[in-house]
Amino acid sequence: MIQPGKVAIVILNWNGEKLFPDFLPSIIEHSKGENTEVIVADNGSTDNSLEVLKKDYPEVTLLDLKTNYGFAKGYNVALNQIEADYFVLVNSDVKVTKNWIQPCIQLFENDAKVAAIQPKVLSYKEPGLFEYAGAGGGFIDKFGYPFCRGRILDRVEKDEKQYNNPGEIFWATGACMFVRADVFKASSGLDADFWAHMEEIDLCWRLKNQGFKIIYEPQSVIYHLGGGSLEYGNPRKVYLNFRNNLYMLYKNLPQDKFKRTMFIRMILDGVAAAKFLLGFQWKAFNALFKAHISFYQNLSAVRKKRNALKQLVTTNDHPEIYRKSIMWKFFIQKKTKFSELDFKLK
Structure with missing residues (x-):
């Protein structure tokens, strides 16, 4: 069972109406619990996202931001309005699996120095492969180029359980990041000037410089479509x-x-x-x-x-x-x- 403490699963949506049927039901199904709330923060969508959410997904709490703030500021604005012990930032093109929350929350409960956690990220289109954005945990080289266990530059590996060992990483993907709410807010959240991309690496670097740990937990598994807002190579x-x-x-x-x-x-x-x-x-x-x-x-x-x-x-x-x-x-x-x-x- 999840230890005491509220978990807010927050999906930042922008014109993601077409993604809802394939991804949102899995999050609703596998995130049930008295201490868990699924929230969709709408980032000024111009499609029918708001209407569809109200009509088809009444279990979800809707937060209408009314403006497209971008990924970084959008999450900052949304999370500043949410009270919880743990935030889970989840992309709108992510499918989750059974028991994806518990292992990560347990890590938080066991070690106060753990600030953020990433699950194993596999490809939604090709489930046997790691997915570009996060894979088996993120790292950077000495010149700041990011890569992952399971993904070097644009080359992704098959998941053969070769990276099933949990442990410290350098950055956790923004596609699905568990983070302590108080630490997130104390660090002023994501850098809004980034708009989108690499803001999660910047946040993790800042947290690590302050002595916190970033952890990869392969017992938690998700599937990510990728390129939901901007296609790779755009x-x-x-x-x-x-x-x-x-x-x-x-x-x-x-x-x-x-x-x-x-x-x-x-x-x-x-x-x-x-x-x-x-x-x-x-x-x-x-x-x-x-x-x-x-x-x-x-x-x-x-x-x-x-x-x-x-x-x-x-x-x-x-x-x-x-x-x-x-x-x-x-x-x-x-x-x-x-x-x-x-x-x-x-």
Whole structure:
């Protein structure tokens, strides 16, 4: 049984009416309990989401935000209106399974330093595969590039229970993240300036710098469609990923690695731009260029955030940061599986 403490399962919806029949019933069915509430926070949808939710899903609590705040601010606005001990941030294109809540809540109850938890994330379309956004838990390399157990860059692995060991990770996916409500609010939640993409990695990095743990719990299993709002490869997604990665690095890098890492990232982004040009990927090149322009335009605000966050840091030593280049491993050494990396974890 779930220990005392309210669990609020919060789905941020934007024009997701067509997704409801395939995904929402599983969340309703497998989230029943006197301490559990399923909430859909509508982010200014222009389809018939509100009407459908009221008519077909009366078990769900509806929170009408009336405006599209984006993923990061949308969740901040919604969660600030919700009282609970634990928040579960769930994408509208996620199908959950039986007993997906209990193992994660038990981890919270057993260790007060656990701030966030991610379940195993498998593909909804191909259930035998891990899913891009989270897979078996998230990590970053020394230059800030994210990857997962079960997913290196765009290469996903089959789930053969090879990553069924729970343990510490660097980041938990925003597709399905369990997080302590008081910790989330004390940290000011997700960075609204990110709008969407990588805001969960930024949050987890900030929490880890304050001494908290981020955990992967494979006993909890979900299936994620992916690309529900923006398809993979969409220029808008490319723009947000490049810009937000720079935001995240600038805010959270330790001082002794700051200048060198930022300098090398600029070079690597230049390499990516050249690759886009040589591949005639004009839209992707333009998105990357705009990402850098936006980063420089907002540098003053990002610098203020970095200076404020410095005061909260208790540790910068994170074994969950891969000390080598994932790009080198993938493109040069052809390492396409997490198990092929020389990555020593606890």
